[in-house]
Amino acid sequence: MDSEVFGIILEYINVVFLTFTVVLFTMFTVMGYLSTRNSIHYRNKNSFGDMSKVMASPLAPSITIIAPAYNEGMTIVENIRSLMSLRYVNYEVMVVNDGSKDDTLQKMIDAYDLELIEQKIDPEWRNKPIRGIYKSPHRAFSKLTVIDKENGGKSDALNTGMALSSNQYVGCIDVDCLLLPDALLHVVKSFFQRSEKRVIAVGGVIRVANSCKINGGELEEIRLPTNWLARFQLLEYTRSFILGRMAWGRIDSLLIISGAFGFFDREIALAVGGYDTGTVGEDMEIVFKMRRYMHDCKMPYTVEYIPDSLCWTEVPEDLKIFVNQRDRWARGNLETLFKHKDMFFNSKYGRLGLISYPYWFFYEWMAPLMEFFGFFTIIIFTYLGILNWEFFIAITAAVYMFSVMFSFYAILWDVYSYNEYKKTKDILILMGCAIVEPLIFHPIVVWSAVRGNYKKLFKVKSGWGSQVRKGFAKAT
Amino acid sequence: MMKKKLLLAEDDELLSALLNYRLEKEGYQVIVCRDGKEVKEYLGQDCPDIIVTDIMMPYFSGMELIDFVRKEMNSEVPIIIISSAGNEENVLNAFELGANDFIAKPVSPAELMVRVNRELSKK
Amino acid sequence: MQIRIATYQAQALIGAPKIHTDLLWDLTFLFVGLAVLYFTGVFFFRNRISSQTKKLKLRKDEFSPMISEFLFYDDNASKDEKTRYIELKLEIRQLLKDDFNRKSLAEILLDLRKDVSGDTQLRLFKLYKDLGLHKDAYQKLKSWRWERVSKGIMELTQMQVVESYNLITKFINDKRSTIRKQAEIATVTLKPDGITYFLDTTRYKISEWQQLKILDVLRNFEDFQPPRFKAWLTSTNRHVVLFALRLIKYYNQNDVNASLVVLVKHKNDQIKTEALKCIKEFNVFEAIETLEIVFGKILWI
Numbered sequence: 026m027d028s029e030v031f032g033i034i035l036e037y038i039n040v041v042f043l044t045f046t047v048v049l050f051t052m053f054t055v056m057g058y059l060s061t062r063n064s065i066h067y068r069n070k071n072s073f074g075d076m077s078k079v080m081a082s083p084l085a086p087s088i089t090i091i092a093p094a095y096n097e098g099m100t101i102v103e104n105i106r107s108l109m110s111l112r113y114v115n116y117e118v119m120v121v122n123d124g125s126k127d128d129t130l131q132k133m134i135d136a137y138d139l140e141l142i143e144q145k146i147d148p149e150w151r152n153k154p155i156r157g158i159y160k161s162p163h164r165a166f167s168k169l170t171v172i173d174k175e176n177g178g179k180s181d182a183l184n185t186g187m188a189l190s191s192n193q194y195v196g197c198i199d200v201d202c203l204l205l206p207d208a209l210l211h212v213v214k215s216f217f218q219r220s221e222k223r224v225i226a227v228g229g230v231i232r233v234a235n236s237c238k239i240n241g242g243e244l245e246e247i248r249l250p251t252n253w254l255a256r257f258q259l260l261e262y263t264r265s266f267i268l269g270r271m272a273w274g275r276i277d278s279l280l281i282i283s284g285a286f287g288f289f290d291r292e293i294a295l296a297v298g299g300y301d302t303g304t305v306g307e308d309m310e311i312v313f314k315m316r317r318y319m320h321d322c323k324m325p326y327t328v329e330y331i332p333d334s335l336c337w338t339e340v341p342e343d344l345k346i347f348v349n350q351r352d353r354w355a356r357g358n359l360e361t362l363f364k365h366k367d368m369f370f371n372s373k374y375g376r377l378g379l380i381s382y383p384y385w386f387f388y389e390w391m392a393p394l395m396e397f398f399g400f401f402t403i404i405i406f407t408y409l410g411i412l413n414w415e416f417f418i419a420i421t422a423a424v425y426m427f428s429v430m431f432s433f434y435a436i437l438w439d440v441y442s443y444n445e446y447k448k449t450k451d452i453l454i455l456m457g458c459a460i461v462e463p464l465i466f467h468p469i470v471v472w473s474a475v476r477g478n479y480k481k482l483f484k485v486k487s488g489w490g491s492q493v494r495k496g497f498a499k500a501t
Numbered sequence: 502m503m504k505k506k507l508l509l510a511e512d513d514e515l516l517s518a519l520l521n522y523r524l525e526k527e528g529y530q531v532i533v534c535r536d537g538k539e540v541k542e543y544l545g546q547d548c549p550d551i552i553v554t555d556i557m558m559p560y561f562s563g564m565e566l567i568d569f570v571r572k573e574m575n576s577e578v579p580i581i582i583i584s585s586a587g588n589e590e591n592v593l594n595a596f597e598l599g600a601n602d603f604i605a606k607p608v609s610p611a612e613l614m615v616r617v618n619r620e621l622s623k624k
Numbered sequence: 625m626q627i628r629i630a631t632y633q634a635q636a637l638i639g640a641p642k643i644h645t646d647l648l649w650d651l652t653f654l655f656v657g658l659a660v661l662y663f664t665g666v667f668f669f670r671n672r673i674s675s676q677t678k679k680l681k682l683r684k685d686e687f688s689p690m691i692s693e694f695l696f697y698d699d700n701a702s703k704d705e706k707t708r709y710i711e712l713k714l715e716i717r718q719l720l721k722d723d724f725n726r727k728s729l730a731e732i733l734l735d736l737r738k739d740v741s742g743d744t745q746l747r748l749f750k751l752y753k754d755l756g757l758h759k760d761a762y763q764k765l766k767s768w769r770w771e772r773v774s775k776g777i778m779e780l781t782q783m784q785v786v787e788s789y790n791l792i793t794k795f796i797n798d799k800r801s802t803i804r805k806q807a808e809i810a811t812v813t814l815k816p817d818g819i820t821y822f823l824d825t826t827r828y829k830i831s832e833w834q835q836l837k838i839l840d841v842l843r844n845f846e847d848f849q850p851p852r853f854k855a856w857l858t859s860t861n862r863h864v865v866l867f868a869l870r871l872i873k874y875y876n877q878n879d880v881n882a883s884l885v886v887l888v889k890h891k892n893d894q895i896k897t898e899a900l901k902c903i904k905e906f907n908v909f910e911a912i913e914t915l916e917i918v919f920g921k922i923l924w925i
Contacts, residue, residue, distance in 0.1 A: 069771040070802050078844065083874060084836045110562075112585075165594045206557075217833035220863065419648035426655035433662035440666050444673045452666060515688060515732060516739040522692035609742030610696070 042399065046420075049388065050427060057434060060271035064442060067332055080113045080210055086193045086217075088116040088209060088288070091186030092200035093179050098127040102136040104200050107243065109168050113209035117168050119186045120200065124153075124176030133171050137161045152185045153177030179284070180300035180307040187291060187299050196288040197308075199338060203234060203244055204286075208335040212288050215329040222325040225290045225315050228282030229330070230266045232445075233259040234337035244337060249451040252342040257466035259340075260458050264435040267332065267442065274330035278381040280316075282328070284308035286336035293318065304364070306357015313365050320374050334443060348473045355477030358390045393474035425463055432459030504530040505621060506547075510540050510554035510566065511583065516608065520553075523610045524617070540566060548576060551621055553613070555583045556591055564595060571599040579620040583608060683728035690716060691732065695747050720755060730757045734782055752783045765791060770800045777803065781810040789814045797827050805834055813841050816848060823856045823864050830863040835870065843874075854880040862892055869898040878906040885911045888918055 079085065090108060094101055101120075108118045122130045133139060139159035146155060152174070159171040174185055183197050194216060198204070208229075215227045235250035250256050273279040287308065297314040300307045312328065319326040341347040362385060369386065371378035406412040436455050439446070446452060458466075507529040511517040517533055524531045532549065534540045537558050543549075552570065556563035563582050570576050579601045584592050592603050602616050690712055697709055719725045733752050737745065752758060761783075764776025777795065780788040792814070795807035808826065811818040819842065830838075842848060856868035857880065869887070872880055880902070887899035888911065903911045 078840050079836055082836050082840050083843075084832070084839055084870065110557075164597075165591075214833055217836065218831050220829035220831040416645055416648075419645045419652070422652045423648045423655065426652050426659065430655040430659040430662065433659050433666070437662045437666045437669070440673075441669045444670065447670060447674060449667075452670065456663065456666075513739060514684065515736050518688040519692050519695070519736065519740065519744075522689065523696050526696055607737075607739055607741035607745065610740065610744045611742055 038402075042395075045387075045392075045395070046424065052384070052388075053427075053431060056272035057268055057431070058272075059275045060268045061438070063271045063275040064267070064332055064438065068442070079213075085113075085115050086213060088113070088194045088196060088213070089119050089186065089190035089192040089291075090116060090196040090198060091119045091121060091183055091190070092198055093121045093123050093182035093186070094125065094129055094200045095123045095176070095179075095182075096125045096127045096129060097200055098125070098129045098132050100201055101129050102132055105133065105137070105169065107203060108200075109166065110206065111204060111209050112206040113213075116209060117170060117190075117192070119170045119172060119190060121182040121186050122171060122173045123178070123182040124174060130171070130173055134159065137166045137169060137171075138163060139169075139171055147188075150188075152181050152188065155185065158189075178302055180302040180304075183307075184299040184302070187294060190291065193291060194288055195291045195294065196286075197284065198287075198336070199285040201338065202231075202285050203239060203337040205244065205335050205337075211331050211333055211335055215331055216288070216290070219327060219329075222327045223290070223293075223319075224329050225293045225319060225326050226282055226312060226328045227288040227331060228270070228279065228328070229286050229335050230270075230332055231262060231283050231285050232334045232337045233262060234339050235259075235342060237337065239337075247445045249446055249448075249454060250340075250342075254344060254347055254466075255340050255342050256454065256458050257462055258347075260432060260435070260455055260462065261466075262340075263439050264432060267438055268431075268435050270330055271332055273381070274328075276376060276380070277327050278376045279328045279330055280312055280377070280381045280385060281309040282312050285338050289315070301364075304357060304360040305353050306361045309357060310361040310364065313361055313368075316377055317365065317368070317374065320377070332442065334445070344469075348469065348476070351470055351473035352477035352480070355390070355393070355474040356481045358385065359478060359481050362386055362390055390478075393471045394478060396471050397475045428463050429459050432456075432462065504528060505551065506530050506532065506549040507617070508532050508534065508540070508543065508549040508552045508554075510534045510537075510552070510558060510563070512536055512555060512558050520608070520610060520613065523614070527614055527617075529617075537562070537566065541569070544570070544574065548574070548578060550578070551617060552578055552580045553583065553617065554580065556595065557585065564591065564598060567595055567598045567600050579623070581613075581616055581620060679724070680728055680731070683725065684732055687729055687732055691736070691751070694751050695744055716755065726757060726760060729755065730760065730779065733757070734779065737782055749784050753785065758783065758785045758788070761785070762788070762791070770803055773800075774802045774806045777806040777810050781806070781813050784814065786814050789818070793821060793825075796822065796825050801828075804828060808834065809837055809841065812838050816845065817851070820851050823853075823859070823868065826861065826864065828861075828863075830867055835867050838867075839871070839874065842871075850875045850877075852879075853877060854883055857883045857887065862890075862895065865890075866892075866895050866898055869895065869902060873898070873902050873905055876905075881906070881908045881910055884908055885914045888914055 092104070092108065097104070105118065105120060120133065122133075138161050140162060141157050142160050144155070144158045154175050156173045156175065159173065161167070161169055170189075172185060172189065174182070177185075186197075187195050194212075196209075196212065211229075212227050216224045218224075233250060233255060234244075235252060235255040236248045237244060238246035238248065250259060270279060270281075284307070289311075293315050294311065297311070297318045299311070301310050301314075304310050316326075316328065341350055362382070365382070368374050368378045368382045370383060374382075403412065403417075433456065436452065436459065440452070446455065505528075507524055509517060509520060509524065509531055511520065511533070512535055514535075517535070521531050521533050532543060534543060540554075540558075552566070554563045554566050558566075567580055567582070570578060570580065580599065582592070582595050582600050582603045583606060584595075584603055585606045595603065601620055604613055604616060693709065693712055698705075701709070720729070730752075733748060737748055740748065758780065761776045761779040764772045764779070767773055767776070773795070777792055780792065789811070792807050792810045795803050796811060798804045798807065808822055808830075811822050815821075819838070822838075842850070850871065853868040853871045853875070854877065856864050857872075859865050859868070865887070871877075884899050884903050884906075885908070887895055888903070890896055890899070900915075902908075903915075
């Protein structure tokens with residue numbers, strides 16, 4: 026009698042997992058299809074025209090690029106230099122020194138001859154206090170503004186920049202991101218190409234800069250990273266940025282814009298109160314907020330996504346830092362999903378509530394946890410001797426091959442669209458990573474996510490409030 | 502009479518080839534450099550009679566080149582910069598650093614000839 | 625995006641029906657097949673792109689000196705140069721019999737066009753037509769694929785083939801947006817009164833980006849005499865009204881006071897804003913009364 030009940034329960038568990046997987050297969054296949062169509066369409070549409078004259082047009086909008094900096098003394102001067110040589114006229118670079126403990130501020134003052142300027146601060150200033158605003162008397166550096174403030178975290182720094190800017194669009198980037206010279210032109214084009222809907226945010230592809238030859242802020246040569254962890258991440262980014270986000274972009278359901286490269290309509294961003302300083306997943310949270318706001322106001326809008334490689338950044342090569350980063354992402358996910366839980370299957374929010382939110386809930390947040398417990402279940406079953414080996418092997422093989430196939434597809438797409446990794450050796454290495462990933466990289470990611478969720482769910486009650494970071498772990 | 506040596510620093514292959522042809526037809530001995538590295542190498546060995554450089558180049562921008570020539574090489578060699586649209590600020594800075602003249606893209610080869618000849622006749 | 629492997633691993637349990645296992649193995653083989661397909665695909669595309677790039681570069685190196693000679697050919701050249709010139713012409717005609725060569729040459733000319741101006745640019749346009757490359761562009765216009773039509777229009781625009789104007793204006797109200805946008809730019813670029821035709825004829829929206837590009841074309845014209853844009857302030861297409869307002873402001877056509885006063889009451893916010901900007905720019909005092917009515921308070925202009 027008992028074992029029968031036991032058997033039925035197990036059957037149900039089985040059905041749940043099977044459904045999960047089948048939906049996953051279907052979803053990824055659909056994503057692959059959508060992103061392919063979107064990319065091809067984008068390529069054909071945009072291989073026209075000479076954009077260089079446009080940058081000086083009287084109708085070109087003003088942009089502020091906000092780059093928060095914390096203890097970046099080593100590279101800050103070079104990074105700023107590269108930011109100031111973008112091919113666009115009407116923009117400014119606002120570096121927010123978030124209470125660095127090192128010589129970041131001094132390096133900037135020395136390199137650019139910065140001088141303190143008078144400022145009137147809004148008495149209702151809600152961010153951490155500003156210690157000083159600096160500008161350079163040299164014409165060559167007129168685009169630069171440096172804001173020195175007390176430490177408050179990345180969100181706080183970005184909010185400071187947004188509040189002090191008076192331009193139409195703001196770009197939030199990591200200060201050590203390398204932007205290609207035409208980046209702003211592509212961004213403006215994305216903002217301006219819609220005639221009925223308002224474009225509230227624009228995101229782009231992040232490429233992995235590890236081991237690339239960068240000189241004086243310019244990308245000289247693209248190389249495959251030599252570090253094993255960076256290579257896995259490159260593959261992952263290719264899948265998620267090129268296939269994943271392009272697919273979401275096609276159905277206008279993109280829920281996250283990378284914190285390393287994201288541009289926003291300043292008016293809307295401020296209307297929703299800027300970034301939330303209480304969460305570690307601020308880059309996802311602000312997009313949620315902005316989308317909600319537009320739904321609530323019933324204004325037609327869209328979030329655009331640019332597949333061109335415009336932004337290059339370094340990804341963690343150290344295992345500990347990597348795990349911390351993914352841990353933080355998991356916590357951020359949970360915080361944002363929880364904060365906006367009323368969007369779950371809420372048709373008032375259209376595709377967002379019915380498709381995007383559930384996807385994030387089940388496949389980005391819950392999936393690692395299910396995997397983790399699934400793993401233990403297998404161990405238990407094996408121990409109890411009730412594991413159906415035939416079935417187990419078959420399904421493992423199926424999913425493993427699906428994973429490899431999908432990664433190969435991503436690599437194919439990468440080569441077709443960008444052809445940046447041309448050497449046979451590099452391509453074979455990437456494919457090797459695809460084959461090995463489910464056994465090495467993936468468990469690490471799952472572990473980090475589980476750890477993050479554990480921290481959040483069990484220790485969090487004592488840890489709310491604004492997070493003062495030790496340093497800006499790389500967004501993305 | 503010896504031909505005047507002209508250093509052409511331009512990374513756009515087509516434009517560079519075109520200007521090279523035109524300048525040689527005008528009677529100059531043209532040394533073409535594709536990027537800042539090549540320029541530095543050449544300048545290490547020889548000094549041209551006049552330099553024509555694009556303001557934006559890989560490895561070593563036109564601005565750095567002007568700075569290098571005026572301050573480190575301590576040379577009065579006339580420098581003409583080729584600037585792209587919207588780069589007015591940079592052009593002004595180039596003059597501050599010591600450039601002699603500029604011509605904006607898209608380049609009119611005829612106009613470039615005029616400016617080159619003028620700079621050289623000043624000497 | 626993560627592939628969840630271990631999730632389904634837990635489905636292994638007692639007495640799963642045999643059929644499932646077979647299906648799974650079928651799927652596995654399907655995936656292996658696709659993986660192999662993609663594997664070959666990667667190398668196929670990589671090689672194709674690389675070889676095409678190499679071929680193009682070779683052509684560029686080959687054609688560059690020829691093109692230079694054509695562009696800088698002097699009528700009072702020496703006899704030797706004249707002979708060489710004619711030989712070159714014959715050589716090129718031979719080379720142009722090959723499709724890839726024609727394509728490369730057209731690309732090279734298009735590229736160069738961005739870099740040169742003045743007399744050289746005019747010669748470039750003449751060379752393009754002399755070599756008959758514009759005929760290829762005309763062929764593209766007849767294609768049923770929108771990318772090809774757009775590319776054809778763009779080429780003809782860039783090379784200033786004024787004779788193609790009438791062919792292109794037919795596309796101004798084409799349903800396919802990329803073609804339409806290219807045709808709009810072409811119309812405005814090829815003839816100075818193209819802008820008039822465009823504003824009269826377009827039935828579609830004009831995005832901000834498009835307005836930016838069109839204005840760029842206009843302001844880069846030499847000796848451009850803009851039409852009086854007030855004529856379009858009463859257009860039924862509100863995008864035309866908006867664009868006309870912007871053009872009025874840019875070209876300082878301040879004889880439109882009466883119309884501005886009317887437009888401030890327009891229901892579209894963007895038009896209201898733009899009209900306000902013009903009022904401010906042109907110091908239209910007559911508008912104060914209407915502004916007070918619309919906005920309910922005194923405005924300082």
